[in-house]
Amino acid sequence: MILARHAEALLWTGRYLERAESTSRCLNYAANSITHLRGDEARAEGELMVRTLGLQEELEAVGPLESQPQLVAFLLSDTDNPGSVVSAVIAVRENLRSVRDRIPIELWEEANGLYLRFPFLGHTNAAPAGLHEVLLMVRRACLAISGILNEGMRRDEGHAFVVVGRMLERSIFTVGLLEASHSDARGTMDATRMLRLTSSLQAYHRQHGNAPDPDGVVRYLLHAPDLPRSVLSCLSRAEEGLTGLGANAAALDRARRKAALLRARLELGEVEEAMASAPVATLQDFAVQLAGLASDVHAGIVPPLAMATVQAQYVRPGDAGQPGDAGEPGHAGEGAS
Amino acid sequence: MVDPLLEPGAGLLDEYDAGGWYDEAFDADGSVRDAYSRIVERFRELDVDEIKRLEKLVADEFRRQGITFTVYSEEEGTERIWPMDLFPRLIAAAEWDELARGLTQRVAALNCFLADLYNGGAAAVADGVVPRWLVMSSQGFERNAMGIAVPHSAHCNVAGIDVVRDADGRYRVLEDNLRSPSGISYVVENRAAMAKACSWLFYDHAVQPTEQYGQMLRSTLESMAPGGGDDPHIVVLTPGIFNSAYFEHAFLARSMGVELVEGRDLVVDGHSVYTRTIEGLVRVDVIYRRIDDDFLDPVAFRPDSNLGVPGLLSALRAGTVTVCNALGNGVVDDKGVYPYVPELIRYYLGAEPIIDNVTTYMMWDPDQRREALGRLDELVAKPVGESGGYGVLIGPHATEQELDQARATIEAEPRDWIVQELVQLSTLPSVADDRLEPRHLDLRPFVLTGERTQVFPGGLTRVAMRRGSLIVNSSQGGGSKDTWVLAPEAP
Structure with missing residues (x-):
């Protein structure tokens, strides 16, 4: 049995952990490729990256991309951008902190250690020297955290929520990447880029030779059952996690059925068929379906408990708001005795 | 040329001067007290570089684990690394036994007083042991606690009694904390850090362990379930991650193997308390709360509290749940009541106090x-x-x-x-830059009461960081020491 709040925190841990890793990978790719791209091309690549990560709105708040350092700051250290690496690292730590009593100590220590390695946190937005080292450090820490999750954590509901969160985030990323690649302003789809951004280049080469064609790569990233970042794999694993959770929680069982439905649409070739005529629209529709799945999972965590009636019994309107409404809610309450 | 490896630097304790205070390691003529003979010998073998290295090791360990506390008055960097001094405090077995008996006696009398006030006829007040007006005017006296049944009459399940040693080395009680005394997690973590960084210090000392606290607390809380049910559902209630003692709350839940909940995780329905889980509502039997009375229930107390559980008081009145510590213990934390405690011990227990007040x-x-x-x-x-x-x-x-x-x-x-x-608190050698100097200290032992009373061996030793300072509170720059209760010497 898991508290709804703990379930939510662990779900977000999974999502932000995945986000920290994938944004680091994207940033690394962008930083490397932009060095040999000129003016407009570099800008197009930067914009494509932002689109892949679904951060167009966040970027608008900052203004148009003018330079590589600006892109790096936006994706690495901008704490106002929830999609930046640092925001994700902070979120992983904060979420794990709130479930500190029920996770392996090593898991907390690794997440806390990653956070502590950003000495500039909370002070400036300046990126540290040695971008490559920083990104490598983040990805290694994410892998270490994944290792502890896989090998050090009991396969309880908490573990299942982390997995579901990761798989949701990952499938959303992969679909976002495919959709953005189809809309590349440069007019061509870069097959190698798609494979690199999903850490799948080597696997593809071994299975399909080293001259990737864009359509083949899209199929691969959607359907490959043995590729950890294919949309099909992610949905299968999310469904598996939700199957255990849904046994006693009816609302989560609805989310499981939706995951199964989306998986079936892929497996039965329905998505591929639709993509033949309208690839972008199909991918956009699939992205909407995934977002719907994510909100179903969130809705399923807090089951309808007739809260409205219970609260109405005891709380006068306006008396007690949501936590966080009042300034510094946690700073009061326990005396220093 | 002198080989630095063969020529030891100045000893850390060479110029140690207890300055006329009661020093727990050295007596008035400067010779080492028995219990400390081996520790002092070990520290004499250390040099400054080694001490610095060990201090860093310990600080890194605390930082890595996020063992911090929060200082609200500071503008930024509110999370500070927990400060621990490397020179431990030792308490000999016989000395500890006496202290533990005194603490048990004091907490027993205070529990009698609370039960008398809230569930008896307030006999001590009627008999003039404590003035009625004093009790009634106490900020900590809680009318809402009147008549709420408390299993075993154990109103205070976890007490932290602050004791000091005076100029003659006698223990005295300085303060009673019967609401939400904090610090136990630091006791356990101090020991863990010492064992990692300085395991060699422990050789030849039979030190009583500290890691059993979770088990002790859990069995205490289990005995507090309403109706004495088996395998009660226990939760720890925290104000949340921004509270200064959040680390401790998580530690307690983890070491007991129970859930750490916030007010918003609990809901009262039909006069029972439930946790909100993904599978629906699950009934709660015992709440170990680390939230003040005022914040517990916005219906009964402060309506602006986001931390509590609406309706909790109704569940308490219905007797479906036990809140530990009980409501209203603040009345004995009121320092106005403190001078009457020796008389309360005589009144309820018919015995002379084993530990005096200041x-x-x-x-x-x-x-x-x-x-x-x-x-x-x-x-x-x-x-x-x-x-x-x-x-x-x-x-x-x-x-x-x-x-x-x-x-x-x-x-x-x-x-x-x-x-x-003014009590000139006792001192112990403590690390000050490049040597050990005397620093004043106190001790907060923890007394657990459910079906029976147990005193946790040792407690939190807090130490002032500046020479001559008597302020040991961590919120005001104090540090801590690992506290060793020694097992009885083999005959």
């Missing part, structure tokens, strides 16, 4: 007030409702102006103040 003057008594204010420059004035060292005036360290101001404040509101003789 000599205290009650400002609401005109004669005592006149005497105390006349020599306030030698005494300590404390507001009755504060804790954590806030608002305390230490006469000998105060200016004439501060003393005058304090006199006026006390004359205006005598109920709000007590004045005590």
Whole structure:
């Protein structure tokens, strides 16, 4: 049995952990490729990256991309951008902190250690020297955290929520990447880029030779059952996690059925068929379906408990708001005795 | 040329001067007390570089684990690394036994008093042991607690009694904390850090372990379930991750193997308390709360509290859940009640107090007030409702102006103040830059009461960081020491 709040925190841990890793990978790719791209091309690549990560709105708040350092700051250290690496690292730590009593100590220590390695946190937005080292450090820490999750954590509901969160985030990323690649302003789809951004280049080469064609790569990233970042794999694993959770929680069982439905649409070739005529629209529709799945999972965590009636019994309107409404809610309450 | 490896630097304890205070490691003529002989020997073998290395090792360990505490008055960097001094405090077996007996006695009497006040006929008040007006005017007295059944009459399940040693080395109680005493997690983590960084220090010492606290607390709380049910559902209630003691709350839940909940995780329905889980509502039997009374239930207490559970008081009244510590314990944390505790021990237990109070003057008594204010420059004035060292005036360290101001404040509101003789707290060697110097300290042992009472071996030793300072509170820059209760010597 898991508290709804703990379930939510662990779900977000999974999502932000995945986000920290994938944004680091994207940033690394962008930083490397932009060095040999000129003016407009570099800008197009930067914009494509932002689109892949679904951060167009966040970027608008900052203004148009003018330079590589600006892109790096936006994706690495901008704490106002929830999609930046640092925001994700902070979120992983904060979420794990709130479930500190029920996770392996090593898991907390690794997440806390990653956070502590950003000495500039909370002070400036300046990126540290040695971008490559920083990104490598983040990805290694994410892998270490994944290792502890896989090998050090009991396969309880908490573990299942982390997995579901990761798989949701990952499938959303992969679909976002495919959709953005189809809309590349440069007019061509870069097959190698798609494979690199999903850490799948080597696997593809071994299975399909080293001259990737864009359509083949899209199929691969959607359907490959043995590729950890294919949309099909992610949905299968999310469904598996939700199957255990849904046994006693009816609302989560609805989310499981939706995951199964989306998986079936892929497996039965329905998505591929639709993509033949309208690839972008199909991918956009699939992205909407995934977002719907994510909100179903969130809705399923807090089951309808007739809260409205219970609260109405005891709380006068306006008396007690949501936590966080009042300034510094946690700073009061326990005396220093 | 001198080989630095063969020529030891100046010893860390070479110039140690206890400065006329009662030092727990060295007696007045400078010789080492028995219990400390081996530790002192080990520290004599260390040099500055090694001490610095060990200090870094310990600080890194605390930082990595996020063992921090929060200082609210500071503008930024509110999370600070927990400071621990490397020189441990040792308590010999016989000395500890006596102290533990005294603590058990004191907490037993205080529990009797609370049960008498809230569920008895307030006999001690009727018999004039404690004045009625004093109890009634106490900020900590909680009318809502009247008549709420408390299993085993154990109103205080976890007490932290602050004790000090005076100039003669005698233990005295300085303060009672029966609401939400904090610090136990640091006791356990201090030991873990010492064992990692300085395991060699423990050789030849049979030190009582500390890691069993979770088990002790859990069995205490289990015995508090309403109706004495088997395998009760216990939760720890925290204000949340921004609270200064959040680390401790998570530690307690983890070491007991129970859920750490916030107010918003709990809901009251039909006079029972439930946790909100993904599978629906699950009934709760015992809440170990680390939230003050005022914040527990916005319906009964502060309506602006986001931390509590609406309707909790109704569940308490219905007897479906036990809240630990019970409501209303603040009345004995009121320093106005403290001077009466020795009399309460005699009244309820028919025995003389094993540990004395510090000599205290009650400002609401005109004669005592006149005497105390006349020599306030030698005494300590404390507001009755504060804790954590806030608002305390230490006469000998105060200016004439501060003393005058304090006199006026006390004359205006005598109920709000007590004045005590200044206790020159005992000292122990503590790391100060490149050597060990005496630093004053106190001790907070923890007493657990459910079906029976147990004293946890040792407790939190807090130490002032500056020479001569008597302020040991961590919120005001104090540090801590690992506290070793030694097992009895083999015959």
